[in-house]
Structures are given as C-alpha cells and as structure tokens.
Amino acid sequence: MINKLSYSKQKGILIISFLIVPLLLLCLFSLYPAVYLVYLSFMNWDGYSPVKTFAGFANYKDVFANKEIWQAFSHNFVYLGWGLLQNVGGLVFALMLNSKLRGRNGYRVMLFMPYIMNGVAVAYMFNYVFNSEYGSLNTLLHSVGLDSLAISWFGSPKIVNHVLGFITLWKFLGLNMVIYLAALQSVPSDIIEAARIDGASRMQTIFHVILPNMVRVIELNLFLTIIGTLEIFDLPFLLTKGGPLGASDTFLTKTVEMAFKFNNFGMASAMSLTLIAAVIVILSVQRLVTRRWSD
Amino acid sequence: MRTMRFQPLSFLKHIFIWIAIAVIIFPPYVLVMNAFKDKQEFTQTSVFKMPNSFLNFDNFIDVLQRAHLDKAYMNTITIIVIAVIGNILLGTMVAFVLGRFDFKLKKAVMGAYIAVSFVPTITTQVATFTVINNLHLYNTIWASIVLHFGTNVLQIFIYLQFIRNIPKELDEAAMMEGASLFRIYRTIIFPLLTPATATIAIIKTIDIYNDMFIPYLYMPSRSLVVVSTSLMNFSSERSTEWELMSAAILMIMVPIVVLYLFFQKYVFAGIVSGAVK
Amino acid sequence: MKKTAKITLVLSMCMMLLAACGGKGNDTNATPTASPDSSETASTDGELKGTITWATHRTELVDTDLKRYVEKFEAKYPGTTVKIEGLKDYEQTIRVRMAGNELPDVLSLVETTKADLPTFYEPLDDLGLNDNIYFKDYNSYEGKLYGITQQTAINGLVYNKKAFEKAGITAPPKTLDELFTVAEKLKAAGIVPMATAFKDGWTLQYWTDPAEFIYGSTSLRNDKLNTDTPFTVDGPYGQGLGILKQLYDKGYLEKDIYSASWDQTQKDIATGKTAMMYIGNWFFSNLIAAGLPSEDIGFAPLPFDNSGQFKGMMRNDWAYAVSAQSKNKPLAKAFVKFMLEESGDEADHMIISPLKDKKQDLPQLTEFMSYNPTMLEAQSVDTKVTTAENKMQFNVFKFIQESTVGNLQTVFDGYNKKWKAAKEATK
Numbered sequence: 001m002i003n004k005l006s007y008s009k010q011k012g013i014l015i016i017s018f019l020i021v022p023l024l025l026l027c028l029f030s031l032y033p034a035v036y037l038v039y040l041s042f043m044n045w046d047g048y049s050p051v052k053t054f055a056g057f058a059n060y061k062d063v064f065a066n067k068e069i070w071q072a073f074s075h076n077f078v079y080l081g082w083g084l085l086q087n088v089g090g091l092v093f094a095l096m097l098n099s100k101l102r103g104r105n106g107y108r109v110m111l112f113m114p115y116i117m118n119g120v121a122v123a124y125m126f127n128y129v130f131n132s133e134y135g136s137l138n139t140l141l142h143s144v145g146l147d148s149l150a151i152s153w154f155g156s157p158k159i160v161n162h163v164l165g166f167i168t169l170w171k172f173l174g175l176n177m178v179i180y181l182a183a184l185q186s187v188p189s190d191i192i193e194a195a196r197i198d199g200a201s202r203m204q205t206i207f208h209v210i211l212p213n214m215v216r217v218i219e220l221n222l223f224l225t226i227i228g229t230l231e232i233f234d235l236p237f238l239l240t241k242g243g244p245l246g247a248s249d250t251f252l253t254k255t256v257e258m259a260f261k262f263n264n265f266g267m268a269s270a271m272s273l274t275l276i277a278a279v280i281v282i283l284s285v286q287r288l289v290t291r292r293w294s295d
Numbered sequence: 296m297r298t299m300r301f302q303p304l305s306f307l308k309h310i311f312i313w314i315a316i317a318v319i320i321f322p323p324y325v326l327v328m329n330a331f332k333d334k335q336e337f338t339q340t341s342v343f344k345m346p347n348s349f350l351n352f353d354n355f356i357d358v359l360q361r362a363h364l365d366k367a368y369m370n371t372i373t374i375i376v377i378a379v380i381g382n383i384l385l386g387t388m389v390a391f392v393l394g395r396f397d398f399k400l401k402k403a404v405m406g407a408y409i410a411v412s413f414v415p416t417i418t419t420q421v422a423t424f425t426v427i428n429n430l431h432l433y434n435t436i437w438a439s440i441v442l443h444f445g446t447n448v449l450q451i452f453i454y455l456q457f458i459r460n461i462p463k464e465l466d467e468a469a470m471m472e473g474a475s476l477f478r479i480y481r482t483i484i485f486p487l488l489t490p491a492t493a494t495i496a497i498i499k500t501i502d503i504y505n506d507m508f509i510p511y512l513y514m515p516s517r518s519l520v521v522v523s524t525s526l527m528n529f530s531s532e533r534s535t536e537w538e539l540m541s542a543a544i545l546m547i548m549v550p551i552v553v554l555y556l557f558f559q560k561y562v563f564a565g566i567v568s569g570a571v572k
Numbered sequence: 573m574k575k576t577a578k579i580t581l582v583l584s585m586c587m588m589l590l591a592a593c594g595g596k597g598n599d600t601n602a603t604p605t606a607s608p609d610s611s612e613t614a615s616t617d618g619e620l621k622g623t624i625t626w627a628t629h630r631t632e633l634v635d636t637d638l639k640r641y642v643e644k645f646e647a648k649y650p651g652t653t654v655k656i657e658g659l660k661d662y663e664q665t666i667r668v669r670m671a672g673n674e675l676p677d678v679l680s681l682v683e684t685t686k687a688d689l690p691t692f693y694e695p696l697d698d699l700g701l702n703d704n705i706y707f708k709d710y711n712s713y714e715g716k717l718y719g720i721t722q723q724t725a726i727n728g729l730v731y732n733k734k735a736f737e738k739a740g741i742t743a744p745p746k747t748l749d750e751l752f753t754v755a756e757k758l759k760a761a762g763i764v765p766m767a768t769a770f771k772d773g774w775t776l777q778y779w780t781d782p783a784e785f786i787y788g789s790t791s792l793r794n795d796k797l798n799t800d801t802p803f804t805v806d807g808p809y810g811q812g813l814g815i816l817k818q819l820y821d822k823g824y825l826e827k828d829i830y831s832a833s834w835d836q837t838q839k840d841i842a843t844g845k846t847a848m849m850y851i852g853n854w855f856f857s858n859l860i861a862a863g864l865p866s867e868d869i870g871f872a873p874l875p876f877d878n879s880g881q882f883k884g885m886m887r888n889d890w891a892y893a894v895s896a897q898s899k900n901k902p903l904a905k906a907f908v909k910f911m912l913e914e915s916g917d918e919a920d921h922m923i924i925s926p927l928k929d930k931k932q933d934l935p936q937l938t939e940f941m942s943y944n945p946t947m948l949e950a951q952s953v954d955t956k957v958t959t960a961e962n963k964m965q966f967n968v969f970k971f972i973q974e975s976t977v978g979n980l981q982t983v984f985d986g987y988n989k990k991w992k993a994a995k996e997a998t999k
Contacts, residue, residue: 005475007470007476010475010476010477011396011398011476014392014396014476014477014480015392015396015398018388018389018391018392019388019389019392019404021385022385022388022389022445022446023404023407025385025441025444025445026407026408026411026445028426028430029423029426029441029442029445030411030414030445031407031410031411032422032426033414033419033422033423033426034410034411034414034419036419036421036422037414037418037419037422046684046685047421047667047670047671048667048670048671048684048688048692049684049685049688049691050691068965093312093315096308096311096312099305099308101305101308101309102305102309103309107312107316109555109556110316110319111312111315111316111319112555113319113552114319115501116501116505116548116551116552116555117323117505117548118505118523118526118544118547118548119505119507120507120523120526120544121326121544121548122322124326124537124540124544125322125323125325125326126322127833128322128325128342128343129321129322129325131831131833131836132827132828132830132831133827133828133831134341134342134836135831136321136324136325136343139343152828152830152831153831154771154830154831155771155828155829155830155831156830170318170319170322175498178494178498179453179494182453182456182490182491182494183456185490186456186457186460188460216452216455216456217452217456220449220452220453220456223448224449227412227413231415233415233417240771241771241772241773243771243773243830243973244771244830244973245970245973245974245977245978246970252415252417252418255415255417255418256417256418256664257965257967258965259418260663260664260667261962261967262962262963262965263962264962264963265421268418269418271418272414272415272418272419275415276413276414276415279413280413334861334862334863335863338838338839338842338843338862338863339839339842339843339863361635361636362635363635420668421668421671421672424668424669424671424672424674425671425672428672428673428674433672433674507660511659511660511661511665512665512668512669515627515657515659515665515676516625516655516657517634517655517656517657517658524660527631527632527658527660528631528632528634528635528658529632530631530632530660531629531630531631531632531633531658531660534632534838534858534861535632535835536632537835
C-alpha cells in the first residue's frame with residue numbers, strides 16, 4: 001500500500017515517523033534538563049529546598065568576578081593541548097594501520113585497549129605510575145640514572161595538568177584512531193589509486209587526497225576532543241581532587257563543588273552555561289580553521 | 296607483488312607502535328601483580344613486586360562471592376542489548392533522514408543534537424533525575440536503558456559519513472523498481488551501514504559497560520547492580536581493598552576485551568569500500 | 573519478521589514515553605512537607621511488617637557486615653525486609669534524590685539548613701534514646717531530634733608502637749616540645765614521623781582540633797560570626813594549625829606530601845614506615861585489616877602546648893535518619909534503634925557507640941583515658957555560619973593545606989577578606 005503513495009508523501013511520513021522517537025528522547029533527557037539549567041542559572045537555590053528565589057544576573061556576575069574559576073579554566077587548555085596531540089597521534093596510527101602492515105590486526109587491538117578500561121581502574125593504575133616515592137615511573141627514572149627527572153608528578157602545580165592530560169591521551173587515542181580508521185576505509189580506494197597512478201608521493205596522497213576526503217571526520221574528532229577536554233571532570237576528580245592546592249581544578253570540578261559542596265545550584269548552573277558558551281566560541285574558531293584549511 | 300625484502304619505513308612503523316604498546320601495557324601491569332596478593336602481602340610488599348604465587352585465586356573467589364557478578368552481568372547485558380539496538384535503529388533512522396532528504400527542520404534537528412552535546416551531563420542531573428522519577432523509571436533497569444537508548448551526535452556523524460558514500464544511484468534504481476522509502480532504508484541503507492554499526496555498537500557497549508554514574512544515581516537497588524558498580528563493594532570513602540579491587544577490575548575487563556577481540560574483525564572488515572566500488 | 577519486531581519496539585517506546593509524559597504533571601507539585609504519614613503499608617498496633625530501603629555510605633561493608641545486621645534484624649522481626657543501597661559519592665547522590673523527592677526510608681543524614689530538617693527527616697524522639705546519646709543537639713531543630721550519629725569518634729594520636737621502639741622512644745609525647753623531639757628521633761631512625769594523607773585532604777580536617785583546644789571550646793567555628801577576622805596568626809587558628817605547619821616546615825611529614833594518599837598512609841603506618849597520625853579511633857580497624865596487630869597500636873592525646881595538660885576531642889559521624897517521606901516509619905525507626913542497640917556494629921568495627929551506656933573496652937581507649945584528658949564535644953554548626961562559609965566557598969581541607977605549606981599571614985588575610993564579604997552578603 002505504502003508503495004502506492006507518491007514519494008513526496010512517503011517522504012513526509014517517513015521523516016516524521018523516523019524522527020519522533022529520537023526527538024522525544026532528546027527532548028526529555030537532554031533538551032529539557034538543558035533548558036532547566038538556564039532557568040536555574042537565574043535563581044538562588046541550594047539544590048534541595050523547595051524554595052527558589054529570583055537572582056537575576058547575580059550568579060553570572062559572581063562567575064565572572066571569581067578568579068579561581070577562571071584560573072581553573074586555564075587548566076582545561078592544557079588538556080586541550082594534549083587532546084590535539086592525541087588527534088595527531090590517532091590519525092598517524094590510523095594511517096599506519098590502514099596500510100598493509102604485518103600484524104596490524106594485533107596492533108589495532110592493543111592500541112584500542114585503554115579505551116575499554118574502566119575509568120576507576122585507569123585512575124588507580126596511574127596513581128601508582130606517577131607516585132613520586134613508590135611510582136613505577138620514578139623507579140624507572142632512578143634506575144637509569146635520570147634522578148633529576150624523577151619529580152613529584154602530582155605535586156608540582158606546573159606539571160600536574162600535563163600528567164592528567166597525558167592520561168587522557170593514553171585513554172582516548174585508541175578511540176580517535178578507530179574513528180579515523182573507519183573514515184579512511186570509507187575513502188573510495190579508486191581515488192587513491194588514481195592519485196598514485198598520477199605519480200603522487202605517499203605524503204602528497206595523504207595530504208591532498210585522503211585527508212581532504214575526511215574533513216568531516218577530523219572535525220568530528222576535534223569536536224569530541226574540544227568538548228571532552230574543556231568539560232573534563234572524572235580524571236582530576238578521581239586522581240587529584242583538584243590538588244595540589246587547586247592546581248588541577250578544572251572548570252567542571254569547580255562547578256560540581258559549587259553545586260554539591262557549597263550548595264549553590266544557581267551559581268553552578270550559571271557556571272555550566274558560561275562553560276557551554278566558551279565551548280561554542282572555541283568550536284567556532286576550530287571550524288573556521290579546519291574549513292579554511294580544507295578549501 | 297609483496298616482497299619480503301627489508302623495508303625501512305615499515306620497520307620504523309613497527310618500532311613506533313611497539314613503543315606505544317609498551318606505554319599502554321605499563322599501567323595494567325600493576326593490576327595483574329596485585330590481583331594475586333593476599334591482604335598482608337599487598338600491604339607489606341611494593342605494588343610492583345611479583346606476587347608470591349600466581350596461583351592464589353582467593354581474591355577472585357572472594358570477588359565472585361561478594362560482587363554478585365552473575366546478577367551484575369545479567370543486568371548489564373540486558374541494558375546493553377536493548378540500548379544498543381535502540382542506538383542502531385534510531386541512529387540509522389536519524390542519519391537516513393538527515394542524509395537523504397531535505398526538509399524544513401533539518402538544520403534544527405541536527406542543531407539540537409549538537410547543542411545538547413555541549414551540555415555537561417553532570418550539571419543537569421537534578422533535572423534529569425526529576426524526569427526519570429516522574430516517568431516512574433527510578434530504581435528500575437529502564438532508567439539506564441532509556442538514558443542510553445537515544446542516539447547522539449557521534450553516532451549520527453559516523454552514520455552520515457557512511458551514508459554520503461553510498462551512491463544515490465542505488466536508491467534511484469530501487470525507486471525505479473517501485474520500492475518504498477522504508478524498503479530502501481531497510482534493504483539498502485541499513486545493510487550498507489554495517490561497518491559503521493559495528494563500530495558504534497562496540498563503542499556504545501564499552502560506554503555502557505564502564506558507566507558508573509547512571510547506575511549509581513538512578514538504580515541504587517541491590518538487585519539492579521551492574522558490572523561497573525559491583526566494583527564499589529570493595530571501596531568506600533575511608534578504605535579501599537585494592538587487592539580485591541585489582542582482581543575485580545581484571546575480572547570485569549576480560550569479558551569486554553574478549554568481546555572486542557571477537558567483534559573487531561567486523562569493525563575493520565572494510566565492507567563499505569567493497570560495496571561502494 | 574524483523575520488520576515487525578522493529579516496529580513493535582519503536583511503537584512500544586512511543587507509548588511508554590507518551591503515557592509517562594501524560595502522568596508527569598500530576599505529582600510535580602507535591603511538596604515534600606505535605607504528606608503526613610501515609611501508613612497504609614505499615615501495620616497497625618505496633619506489629620512491624622513490610623519493606624524499607626536503607627542507604628548507606630559504607631559501601632565496602634554492604635555485602636558483608638551490614639548484610640549480616642540486616643539478616644539479624646529480619647530474623648528478629650519476621651515478615652520484614654530491609655533493602656540495602658550502598659552509595660558511592662554518597663552526599664551528591666542523596667542531594668540529587670532529595671531534590672527529586674525520592675529519599676530512602678533509612679539513610680545517613682545529609683546536612684541541610686536546620687530549618688529544612690523537618691522537610692526531609694522524621695523526628696526520632698520517640699525512639700526513647702534521647703537521654704542516652706551523644707551529640708543529641710547536633711541534628712536537632714526546635715527541640716526535635718532528626719538524626720543520631722552512627723558512632724562517636726575520639727580523635728587522638730594513633731601511633732605504631734613498633735616504630736616508636738625502633739627509634740628508641742618509650743612513651744608518646746606529653747608536651748608540644750616533646751612532640752618535636754619524638755619526631756626528630758623518628759626521622760633520624762629513617763621513619764616518617766607524622767602521616768597526613770595530605771593529597772586526599774579530608775584526613776586533615778582533624779587538625780582544627782588543636783585550635784579548639786587552645787580556644788578552650790568547640791564553639792570556635794560558630795564564634796567566627798562575631799568577628800571580621802577569625803583567622804589570626806597569634807590566635808587559635810594560627811597557633812593550632814601552626815603545629816601542623818611546624819611539623820611540615822621541619823620535614824616531619826611525608827616526604828612528598830602531594831603524593832601522600834590515604835591508601836598508602838594506611839599501608840605505611842601498618843608496616844611502621846610511618847609512625848603517627850592524628851585521626852579518629854575508627855582508624856584502628858583499618859590498621860588491623862592492613863596487618864598491624866592490635867597490641868602494636870597506641871593511642872594518646874595530641875599535646876598542643878607545653879603545659880602537660882591534655883585535651884581530647886569527641887566528634888560525631890554520619891547520623892542515622894529516617895526520611896519524612898517514608899511509607900513505613902515504624903519499621904524504619906525500629907531498624908535505626910536496632911542498628912544502635914543490637915547490631916554489634918561497634919564491637920565489629922572497634923568504634924564507640926553513640927549510646928552513653930554502651931562501653932567500648934579497647935586497650936587503646938584505656939591508654940588514651942589514662943592521660944586524663946579534658947574531653948571536648950563537637951558542637952552543632954550554626955546555619956548562619958554554614959551559609960556564610962558556602963558563600964565564601966570555604967573548603968576546610970584546602971584551607972588547612974594552604975595554611976600548612978603557605979605563608980600563614982598571607983593565607984589568613986585572604987580568607988579573612990572572603991569571610992568578611994560573605995558574612996556581610998548573607999546577613
């Protein structure tokens with residue numbers, strides 16, 4: 001019966017019936033809470049009592065006046081730096097493993113392994129790697145005579161965020177790699193062969209044929225990386241609790257602290273929205289850059 | 296075609312990858328060392344020291360008894376199966392609609408998915424909790440299922456990327472034969488998306504498997520324990536039994552690793568390049 | 573086949589969601605206060621029946637000891653069921669559930685403003701324990717009791733006797749000067765004198781005790797309200813925290829305090845790598861679990877000056893509470909009473925019962941008391957103080973960390989400034 005309908009009618013029905021459930025879920029569990037966040041950001045609320053009072057822009061004013069929050073946000077950019085490195089790494093490994101390398105299946109499996117691991121397990125393991133006295137890294141450094149490099153990894157305010165940034169790279173590089181691999185395999189191989197026949201070198205093929213064909217996926221990975229690093233929470237929360245003395249606080253650990261430790265949900269909501277705004281700005285910059293590059 | 300002569304480039308690649316693998320294996324080593332130690336031994340020896348015996352399975356037995364892993368696996372598998380099916384269906388449907396048709400709200404739909412991905416979920420939990428509670432899903436397995444059921448921007452992007460590479464001529468040919476749009480989705484698009492589906496299914500499975508946040512908050516009942524939360528039997532704010540924790544982590548890691556080893560073939564089979572040609 | 577299955581699934585999802593949405597409007601306006609005991613599931617004339625849930629922060633005991641207590645309770649009252657929920661990140665989880673109006677029947681009380689206590693919790697006065705418990709005022713409002721602490725903790729200097737012996741120390745320090753002499757001897761013997769678990773922060777909270785000893789009262793925190801500059805270098809906070817600071821300055825704490833974690837600390841004291849820690853008596857059972865025999869654990873008051881006078885601090889812990897929303901309050905209350913009176917929790921975990929008539933005979937406590945310390949009891953915190961502290965985003969762990977490693981004057985100046993502003997703003 002449906003076959004008898006014109007394609008334009010079918011199209012209308014299909015669009016509606018295919019989108020209704022996903023959009024309903026989206027509204028209930030994502031959009032509504034987001035809108036509620038906006039509402040809360042204009043209220044005074046301790047997070048539990050039935051009373052909320054209107055605060056106007058006071059929460060936002062407090063966010064912008066609070067130096068500690070912005071100090072914490074600067075730490076997120078260290079993660080971002082490591083995140084970009086992680087993308088380069090993921091792409092390089094994907095390219096390597098997309099070639100006819102012996103044992104590539106085994107390698108692929110190994111490189112993806114950290115992503116499979118439980119977050120608590122990762123935090124626990126790295127606690128022992130970077131512990132200054134008992135840690136395996138410092139034990140290793142001492143044994144090869146590099147004593148001056150064996151520092152307090154979690155204890156140095158300048159280093160701690162790099163350590164945490166490295167751990168995110170360790171965990172997520174495999175995911176980036178898999179997404180890049182999936183994309184590489186969807187690049188039609190005849191285009192690549194055509195380029196080869198035209199005498200392009202390996203590097204030329206990569207930069208002028210393969211990468212431009214996967215701009216969208218590169219953008220996707222950057223998108224995930226930017227959101228993931230600017231909104232990082234678990235790792236500093238589990239590993240350093242923001243220490244030493246706030247040197248590894250991030251914007252979101254501060255936000256959660258504001259909500260649940262200091263019972264200030266209004267300000268925590270305002271902080272979340274400020275963060276979202278910042279993420280959007282940075283994503284726009286990224287888009288501008290990648291688009292310019294691909295053209 | 297392929298010769299066995301020494302290739303410096305691929306030799307370099309091997310070295311490079313092996314360094315990466317060493318960095319990857321370094322941390323889990325601690326886990327393996329300590330899972331076989333008893334409490335005394337764990338306290339008194341360095342975490343890097345080999346255990347007295349790799350045949351000391353007491354910790355694993357203890358974990359089995361205390362963590363209710365059987366129940367945890369049942370619950371986790373239930374959530375994963377239903378939620379992943381949901382992801383695949385909804386993800387392909389949304390991507391099909393967005394990738395093949397033009398309509399008024401197309402940009403808005405895409406925009407909504409992108410917009411919500413900006414929102415850090417940990418800050419919206421109070422509102423989400425109210426929704427779940429009002430749907431009467433609190434403290435049921437459905438809480439976790441519905442929260443994982445919907446598709447997300449990552450999945451839509453991956454599917455869209457694949458759909459763009461499926462030639463429109465295939466659709467058109469089917470239309471010439473009088474196939475309905477739904478039939479095109481079901482018999483052409485959906486099967487051709489299989490490699491993407493495999494990737495998405497694996498990633499989602501891992502996400503759900505390791506997710507602690509949702510089960511903690513939305514299903515605290517003991518009978519709803521899942522694999523990730525069963526770890527918390529060995530840890531509280533004032534003490535953590537790390538030797539048991541190590542054993543437990545290893546035990547819950549093994550199945551997911553095996554699953555991944557099994558499915559990774561399908562992820563990387565490269566079906567699409569063949570189909571597109 | 574496949575097609576039908578898919579469609580069915582999609583349809584049922586739709587139905588479910590729509591049905592749920594329809595029902596949504598009904599109960600959003602139900603205020604938490606407005607439900608005076610709906611005891612239809614609870615039974616009449618004192619007979620206990622039914623099911624309750626109990627949420628606890630003691631996650632690691634859920635499948636062992638706590639399960640045993642529950643079984644004992646269920647055996648005593650046949651026909652009852654207690655479902656345990658072990659919650660990690662306990663406070664955060666409960667707060668979200670509070671906002672969602674979904675508290676378990678029995679729980680560890682999460683702090684609210686005093687005036688909100690009746691909103692969320694049920695008065696426990698009818699348990700008949702009021703005259704027999706410590707810290708009765710801590711969770712009370714308008715003469716009613718809303719929470720009973722799960723244990724009474726005495727804070728003192730926990731030390732490894734073997735480590736003391738190895739360094740040639742025969743008795744724990746009796747004056748502040750002796751504390752430093754002892755520390756020096758330990759250090760010379762290659763033993764870390766004092767553990768802090770500095771990195772984890774929460775273990776430092778006990779170091780405000782000396783400030784209260786010096787002040788002479790536990791109202792120190794509340795009395796902040798009377799001043800714009802509560803933190804002064806020569807005042808109680810400066811002198812009290814100064815002890816920890818001196819220990820740090822002289823190198824008597826862990827070698828790299830920023831790496832010093834709670835997990836490692838327990839191992840190190842148990843093995844004698846570290847000698848002392850200022851902490852609550854509940855720590856004994858952790859040490860024993862880590863392999864230190866009970867007879868090697870010493871416990872003495874912390875000297876805070878050179879007078880030879882001792883003071884000891886008693887602090888409350890998480891409190892048992894019953895939710896105001898509970899559908900089976902009689903059973904919930906009976907369970908709280910059972911946990912306090914009959915569970916055997918205090919004996920199993922070497923803790924001190926909050927019930928005054930229950931004596932805990934531990935050699936360590938006998939040792940502690942042999943110094944005849946004047947015991948101080950922690951006081952309930954004024955809501956005005958917590959409000960102002962939250963306003964200034966006062967994190968006591970971080971405050972102690974900063975005071976220990978930083979310049980006291982600078983750190984205090986910063987906090988005084990914030991305190992003054994917050995106090996004005998929340999007046």
